[in-house]
Amino acid sequence: MLTMLLLVILAALVFEFINGFHDTANSIATVVATKVLTPTQAVMLAAATNLVGAFSGTAVAKTISSGLVDTGLVTVSSEVLICALTGAIIWNLITWALGLPSSSSHALIGGLCGAALAAGHNNVDVLIWSKTAAVWTENKGILWKVVIPMVSSPIAGFTLGILIMGGLMAIISGMNSAGGILARMARPKWVNAIFGKAQLLSAGYMGFAHGSNDAQKTMGIIALAIFSANSAGTLDQLPNWAEFLRPNGGEKDIDTWIIFTCALVMALGTSVGGWRIIKTLGHKMVKLHPINGFAAETSSATILLTAAHFGMPVSTTHSISTAIMGVGFAKNPHALKLTIIERIIWAWVLTIPAAGGLAWGMVNLLFLLH
Template sequence: MTIGLVAVVVLIALVFTYINGFHDTANSIATVVATKVLSPGQAVLLAAVTNMIGALWGTAVAATIAAGIVNTGVIEAGPQLLVCALLAAIVWNLITWWLGLPSSSSHALVGALVGAAIAGSGGRFDSVIWSQGGVHWWLGNGVIPKVVVPMVISPFMGFLIGFVLMGALYALLSWFSRRQGFLHRFGRTPFVNSFFGKAQIASASAMGLAHGMNDAQKSMGIIALALAGATAAGQFDHLPDWLHFLRINESAAGGFVVPAWVAVVCALTMAGGTAGGGWRIIKTLGHKMVKLHPINGFAAEGSSAIVILVASAFGLPVSTTHVVSSSIMGVGTAKRSNAIRWSVVQRMVWAWILTLPITALIAYGFVRLAQGLI
């Protein structure tokens, strides 16, 4: 991998991160804006700070993207595959962003990596790590345990936790409203809106932290993979001392240590993307799907943060979009089943289902096109 190609990969990875910012980070602040607890500007600032902290807090997801999805030998043999994969993910993200559909940037990236690896290896499906053993399935590597299984489980858990949490809060407020004297005020609407308006700032912060821990790390993994490949190929051997921060060596365990500067750059780029155009997705999640009040926003953000933080701890690159959307559905269903605009949900589900195969096909086509031009 030449230095020039490394620079291209890093640049496109940052473009993907920026697009991820206005495509996915909007999910983490949609509810706090929709409930009017924070203005869009305040929410973006909060998301930027918490995403930064989250991005610097562990690198388990980055390690999964860098070494747990496709065989690194395929990437080293055809480094242009990373460029094609990133471009495919960007194309799909832009299409769904334009349509206002909260599809998954995470699954777009994984699908694109899979398609690029298969194309780059001449159609060999073993170029993809489908499942690599561990003591437990969540400790193994591969597309099935790290992507497919969490893709199914995480939205269900988001829905379930959102439904249960919202139901518990409604039951608690109902109990307060039936009390006499001092306790009765805790069940009154003005107090509830005021209290959960403040509480939602905390839940939105947790959601931003969770988003940084998961989504920002995906681009970090791509950049780490590119830098590690160039380091292994000796492309950085003759760099001046002040550029040695670009070198990434494989660890004894076979993974990559992601430098702090990569995390910081990715987090800042994602924050910039959030400010650049997340309102389309915010409108779909925060307004079109179900009408939200501060208590609903708190429950949705809290349940989403729980699922994503747990997934991040295990290095599972789950979709923030899926989890937030399903949490909002769970919260809305607890309110009443017809509170959900199911026509909007149907469009979102189709976008979820199609993301992996379509991005894989786009990346496959890009790689084949690149091979024909080289």
Template sequence: MTLFLVVLVAALVFEYINGFHDAANAIATVVSTKVLTPRQAIMLAAFFNLFGALMGTAVAKTIGNGLVAAEAITMTTVLGALIAAIVWGLFTWWLGLPSSSSHALVGGLCGAALSTAHGNWGVLKWSIYNPEHHMQEGLWPKIVMPMFASPVVGFIGAAIFMLFLYAVLKKLTPRIINAVFGKLQLVSASWMGFSHGSNDAQKTMGIIALALFTGTQSGAFENLPGWLHFLDTPTFDVPKWVMITCALTMAAGTAGGGWRIIRTMGHKMVKLQPVHGFAAETTAALIIQAASHVGVPLSTTHVISTSIMGVGATKRFSAVKWGIVSRIVWAWVLTLPVTGLIGWGASEIMHGFGMK
């Protein structure tokens, strides 16, 4: 029970960090275009993150039981995954880089599971057909393919949408365009916040649900007093209290803000006008919502970052500060392997101390 409480606290710490680390995903453009002040934007994002987080559990189920075999999961495995994700999240936040909390958690989980399984790579679910949903599931279709596809779709989709807007709006004056899209960007920023919550908050829900299921299977909750019986989770499921707790924690983290990353995405990478912010946010939100619907734990960071690059490139290719972009891409590339190593190392250390 004590280890579960440690896991629960670590999961909520990760969720809080995810909130302020990824707050920039939802609000960087609306801040950079000066449609809202940073404080107003953060409150808007926190509000819609909260509601988005309560909309479904498909992503949570992918994280909890769709990537790693159950026999490789213990409380220590889950804690190792969270340690890896927290360390990487704080490190990249300190550097001001918009890295993927999703991939950090997945990398940490895979690394920790390999430690628990003594290096048996067979515990990782690479690709499994799910007859109930008539689709392939596992690391390859749900993590690896979207990791490469989503940035490309974000960049191209945002660029096409921006070019379409240019064609439609070419006869209007810049003042009218800024006035109209200053209002519309409130809608797109709200949708982006909602989409972020609907995907990112579910990842921690899945981890906590996994810990509950693992604890129940191991007998950790057998001798608890009656008022704690709600912890019993004989089949993998995401309880309502987990959904609400994660939603509130992410909203609180979002309210804390992530100013370093906001500056990178909203100011350093490319200069934006309201119409660009609207195009980037709308494109990203649409992609993220589609991913949430089919249970893909997408990197919202990848999608909104490349959407911003896409709209910036339509102004002129040199409008995007590719030096900043290269730093961001390196953070993306390193996330899975580095967090995998951290998760493996953390689990090995805990196993060395006799923790199971």
């Protein structure tokens, strides 16, 4: 039914909006925490760079729409997708209320997998675990696109944060040792001034990278809904006002209106409620200065763009949080506040099973009601 398809799209955009104030807040946390930009200025920068980043590719969207669930074994109906999105939304709202930067990406993946598993009557084969290709970068499935990136991206974020921050500290130390004008430029006042400007670039880089990865995930859900509806014949007799729903390309193409709409909705969500999580990332984990923010954003954005290139829907939350941890560790291993980090890690560990369990339960409830 067309109505159900429209409800899926609406639910997906609600998720994207919540993703905006939940995850995009993570992408601008450091530039706000270092006081380089005000929250309003950071939101405007994030909105603009997210929009540009969202148009930079569709590899992640294609992974979500066709790389995790075998649609040949299970019908991913509109009802199933609504349950998937609802599970992800509920978990996002719970973690947002608690101020925990858990991953919207993993909530969405968990919701999709949980709902598909229930729709397939718990047949685990409906989930694509691993499909290898001639080139490893073209491998598909949960193992290659979710599990491995989920483990490796936090490690990479932490390591890259240490390396970049350590490198910058070594350069400043060398300038101090050199004396003269170099030593004067290495003073905190000059360092803060220079990296205050540099962080504008790194924040834009972070926003672009976030758009290139995170905005695509909801695009994939909407594309999956449209492909499924098209296969079921729902789009055969569309009214004129709904013609935009008809796919313009093949089953792996993401239409421009989907890209543009998701990017705009995410940007709108950014402006609404991200400050709670910004405080956790930017203030509670470790005290940040502009040079630290620059190092963390550069580390995180590099990971996000690399993952997006290979179609891996990694977590912005994981990458920026662990990059901040790495930067803090490079400054002073004792500066990290382990209690906050422990709460964040628990939120990470629980996200996929929690969102998946919620979605699984809702699909089974639908079966009972039918």
